[in-house]
Amino acid sequence: MRIESVIGGGLLWLSSSLLYGEGPDVRIACSPFVAVCEWLAEDFSATFDISVDMTRMSSGEVLQALYTDPGEQSFDLWWGGTGDAHLQAAQSGLLQPIEPANLHEQLRWSHYFWELSDYQSVGLYTGTLVLITNRAALAPSSLQPVSCWSDLGDPRYRGQLLIADPSTSGTSFTALATIMHLYEEAEATRLIQEISLNVEGRSTSGFDPVERVLAGERAITIGFAHDVYRALDGQDQISITPPCEGTGYEIAAISMTRDARNTELVERLVEYSLTAAAQNALVNEVTHQMFSNQATERSDVYQDWSLLDVINYDLRFYSTERARQQILSHWRRP
Amino acid sequence: MTVIVIALISIEAHQRRIGELQAAEYTVNALNISNALLQIREKMDAIGLIRSEYLAAVQLSNFKVELEAATSQLRQLSGGQNSYESSAAALMAGITGVERLVQQKNDLLASRSILEINMQNMLLQNSHDERIALLLTEALGTQNLLKTAEIEREIRTLYAQSSAPDQWTRVAFADSGILKTVEDLIVNQEQIDRQLRSMSDEATRTAADLRADQISLQDHYWFSPVVLTFFLLVTLAVIFWLYSAYIRQRALGQMNEQSRLDSLGMLSGEVAHDISNMVSVVIGSLNLLREDQLNSRSRTLDKALYAAEKSIQMIDRLLMFARRKQLRPEIISVNELIRGLEEIIILTCGDHIDIRLNLCEEELFLKVDPNLLESSLINLCLNARNAIDDTGTILIEVRGHENQQVTIAVEDDGRGIPKAALKRVFEPFYSFSANGHPKGQGLGLSMVYGFTRQSGGTLTIQSTVNKGTRVEMIFNAH
Numbered sequence: 060m061r062i063e064s065v066i067g068g069g070l071l072w073l074s075s076s077l078l079y080g081e082g083p084d085v086r087i088a089c090s091p092f093v094a095v096c097e098w099l100a101e102d103f104s105a106t107f108d109i110s111v112d113m114t115r116m117s118s119g120e121v122l123q124a125l126y127t128d129p130g131e132q133s134f135d136l137w138w139g140g141t142g143d144a145h146l147q148a149a150q151s152g153l154l155q156p157i158e159p160a161n162l163h164e165q166l167r168w169s170h171y172f173w174e175l176s177d178y179q180s181v182g183l184y185t186g187t188l189v190l191i192t193n194r195a196a197l198a199p200s201s202l203q204p205v206s207c208w209s210d211l212g213d214p215r216y217r218g219q220l221l222i223a224d225p226s227t228s229g230t231s232f233t234a235l236a237t238i239m240h241l242y243e244e245a246e247a248t249r250l251i252q253e254i255s256l257n258v259e260g261r262s263t264s265g266f267d268p269v270e271r272v273l274a275g276e277r278a279i280t281i282g283f284a285h286d287v288y289r290a291l292d293g294q295d296q297i298s299i300t301p302p303c304e305g306t307g308y309e310i311a312a313i314s315m316t317r318d319a320r321n322t323e324l325v326e327r328l329v330e331y332s333l334t335a336a337a338q339n340a341l342v343n344e345v346t347h348q349m350f351s352n353q354a355t356e357r358s359d360v361y362q363d364w365s366l367l368d369v370i371n372y373d374l375r376f377y378s379t380e381r382a383r384q385q386i387l388s389h390w391r392r393p
Numbered sequence: 394m395t396v397i398v399i400a401l402i403s404i405e406a407h408q409r410r411i412g413e414l415q416a417a418e419y420t421v422n423a424l425n426i427s428n429a430l431l432q433i434r435e436k437m438d439a440i441g442l443i444r445s446e447y448l449a450a451v452q453l454s455n456f457k458v459e460l461e462a463a464t465s466q467l468r469q470l471s472g473g474q475n476s477y478e479s480s481a482a483a484l485m486a487g488i489t490g491v492e493r494l495v496q497q498k499n500d501l502l503a504s505r506s507i508l509e510i511n512m513q514n515m516l517l518q519n520s521h522d523e524r525i526a527l528l529l530t531e532a533l534g535t536q537n538l539l540k541t542a543e544i545e546r547e548i549r550t551l552y553a554q555s556s557a558p559d560q561w562t563r564v565a566f567a568d569s570g571i572l573k574t575v576e577d578l579i580v581n582q583e584q585i586d587r588q589l590r591s592m593s594d595e596a597t598r599t600a601a602d603l604r605a606d607q608i609s610l611q612d613h614y615w616f617s618p619v620v621l622t623f624f625l626l627v628t629l630a631v632i633f634w635l636y637s638a639y640i641r642q643r644a645l646g647q648m649n650e651q652s653r654l655d656s657l658g659m660l661s662g663e664v665a666h667d668i669s670n671m672v673s674v675v676i677g678s679l680n681l682l683r684e685d686q687l688n689s690r691s692r693t694l695d696k697a698l699y700a701a702e703k704s705i706q707m708i709d710r711l712l713m714f715a716r717r718k719q720l721r722p723e724i725i726s727v728n729e730l731i732r733g734l735e736e737i738i739i740l741t742c743g744d745h746i747d748i749r750l751n752l753c754e755e756e757l758f759l760k761v762d763p764n765l766l767e768s769s770l771i772n773l774c775l776n777a778r779n780a781i782d783d784t785g786t787i788l789i790e791v792r793g794h795e796n797q798q799v800t801i802a803v804e805d806d807g808r809g810i811p812k813a814a815l816k817r818v819f820e821p822f823y824s825f826s827a828n829g830h831p832k833g834q835g836l837g838l839s840m841v842y843g844f845t846r847q848s849g850g851t852l853t854i855q856s857t858v859n860k861g862t863r864v865e866m867i868f869n870a871h
Contacts, residue, residue: 371537
């Protein structure tokens with residue numbers, strides 16, 4: 060660690076301690092799975108010599124918290140989580156504009172997301188949805204693994220699905236938005252209702268069902284390819300299929316909240332998160348998303364080009380409250 | 394006045410409703426247009442996938458025709474002068490926007506084609522690495538930024554692995570340019586698609602709203618309790634208005650009639666009284682002359698006396714009409730009085746008239762002047778006789794009522810009296826005859842009218858041409 064960083068970090072810590080007492084220097088809402096959040100907390104603390112309050116929350120939960128608990132008690136930085144939630148927060152005035160100095164190093168989709176959010180969120184990583192079948196769990200029913208979105212609504216799979224509540228899980232919401240995009244409204248509505256009828260069990264977070272399906276609790280779920288590959292751990296009973304109709308994707312983002320206290324520190328953390336160095340430390344080591352910096356290595360999961368046949372998913376449209384309510388209204392909680 | 398205002402408002406509301414219903418019919422067109430927009434969007438997506446510029450141009454040409462038809466429909470719609478005009482204008486704006494986007498998409502396709510050609514040239518000129526050439530070709534066919542990004546990342550890796558990176562600098566720059574252009578095209582396309590989606594969604598919503606209005610109008614317009622109640626109230630108001638107008642008119646007519654007859658009666662009474670006095674002097678003088686020339690027969694004197702006595706009778710009737718006649722009321726049995734008159738009436742009317750009596754079963758008593766009642770009845774029977782051309786029937790009817798009134802009616806089945814004449818029959822000296830030759834002096838009914846009124850009763854007449862006439866004297870029973 061360079062001496063300037065130490066001094067800078069120390070000053071930062073001192074100033075924030077004077078201003079805010081003994082509280083953490085930065086409060087982070089972290090939406091990827093917990094290993095990433097833990098890595099980040101440790102890395103940020105070490106790199107910037109700061110105290111970090113890291114809370115693991117799904118995108119929907121963060122959005123909910125920002126709506127219901129604004130002010131000083133809220134978060135300063137929102138790291139990761141599906142982009143539609145970030146866009147909705149941006150539209151609702153819960154974030155503030157940022158312009159990291161290394162924006163020009165980011166891939167086009169990252170930059171594009173920043174434009175879409177009215178310069179309040181930067182695209183941090185991306186990933187696509189896949190259908191996941193635990194063949195061993197499905198074996199007693201002698202059914203085939205699912206290969207299309209439409210299969211999920213097939214009544215033969217009644218009770219075999221585990222999908223998180225789309226009102227809190229960005230993964231589930233992205234899946235439903237993808238179905239809405241792929242099918243005519245009436246058909247999409249019917250399919251979403253049929254899928255919700257096939258679901259057995261409840262979950263609030265996107266990768267919790269993935270882990271439970273891999274464990275054999277249920278046979279079928281949906282998830283981001285990077286989440287499932289991370290958890291695969293050599294299991295050969297798992298089928299991972301890009302949906303035959305085309306798939307949806309997330310652009311996960313990083314944002315500074317409207318009520319962020321130490322904006323200078325938050326800006327530095329954002330910029331740091333967008334560097335190839337930080338991202339290369341994460342990719343293929345901790346996680347498998349496609350990161351935003353041009354110089355970041357390719358994720359080994361997404362070497363498979365078939366996972367990149369994504370639909371022209373309208374991020375801005377599906378982040379509107381109207382679209383969100385419309386989609387959620389079709390979902391029947393199991 | 395209030396009723397008129399309500400009626401006018403209701404008419405205006407009704408016309409507006411009709412206007413809305415007509416407008417609702419146009420919503421079918423709006424829905425068609427919305428569907429057309431959706432189809433256009435689908436076709437736009439299809440065009441995005443067409444690699445041939447020629448095919449794209451053909452498709453666009455077809456769209457243009459469809460758009461023109463849709464625009465024409467919308468122009469009709471907006472010409473409807475109704476509340477849907479703004480919706481139609483919104484749809485029109487949507488169509489115009491789609492046209493613009495189609496043009497942009499066309500430009501985009503052209504850019505893509507040019508880019509493809511440029512890329513081929515560059516690949517040829519630079520003896521490009523085959524793997525990179527394949528990746529760039531893949532990028533060109535890509536519709537999403539995720540794939541182009543990963544292609545870019547892959548090309549970077551390939552450059553990094555190259556044995557002679559310096560030699561590739563220029564090519565790398567060109568490749569980077571190609572990728573950036575491809576990505577710009579994708580972003581442009583996404584933006585165009587978003588706008589298209591937004592427009593067609595808006596159009597769908599507008600059409601759905603219009604459709605909902607139409608359904609609401611069609612299904613609930615006539616059956617809505619509010620509308621039904623409204624129309625019921627309006628109908629009742631109109632009926633009430635018409636009825637009150639009729640009643641007012643009739644009352645006014647009756648009042649005028651009564652007032653006219655009263656005025657006439659007053660005038661007749663004054664004149665008759667004076668003439669009666671003068672004629673009495675004439676008669677007295679004539680009688681003195683006659684006594685002086687006793688035994689000498691003077692036909693001239695006899696004629697003068699006869700004429701003077703007739704004049705007195707006439708004046709008596711006028712006085713009767715004017716209710717100036719001195720009455721001598723007595724309590725009489727109506728049935729008895731009429732039975733006593735029956736023979737005289739039969740004789741007066743002649744054999745060709747059938748006289749029927751329909752008397753009340755119970756004995757009814759009146760306190761009236763019996764002589765004048767007899768005289769009135771004979772007068773009415775004479776009128777009835779005159780109304781019958783050949784043979785016919787005169788019915789004399791007596792009825793008692795629960796309200797202590799007695800009706801004495803004389804009814805014939807003769808020619809009847811036209812409505813216009815019916816209003817004036819009670820006037821003195823007004824005589825009506827269907828064949829244009831009045832009979833009598835026109836004082837009979839006037840006398841009966843005066844007598845009845847002076848006796849505290851009322852006189853009514855009902856008549857239908859070619860069916861007959863019925864005159865009723867209504868008195869209070871004793």
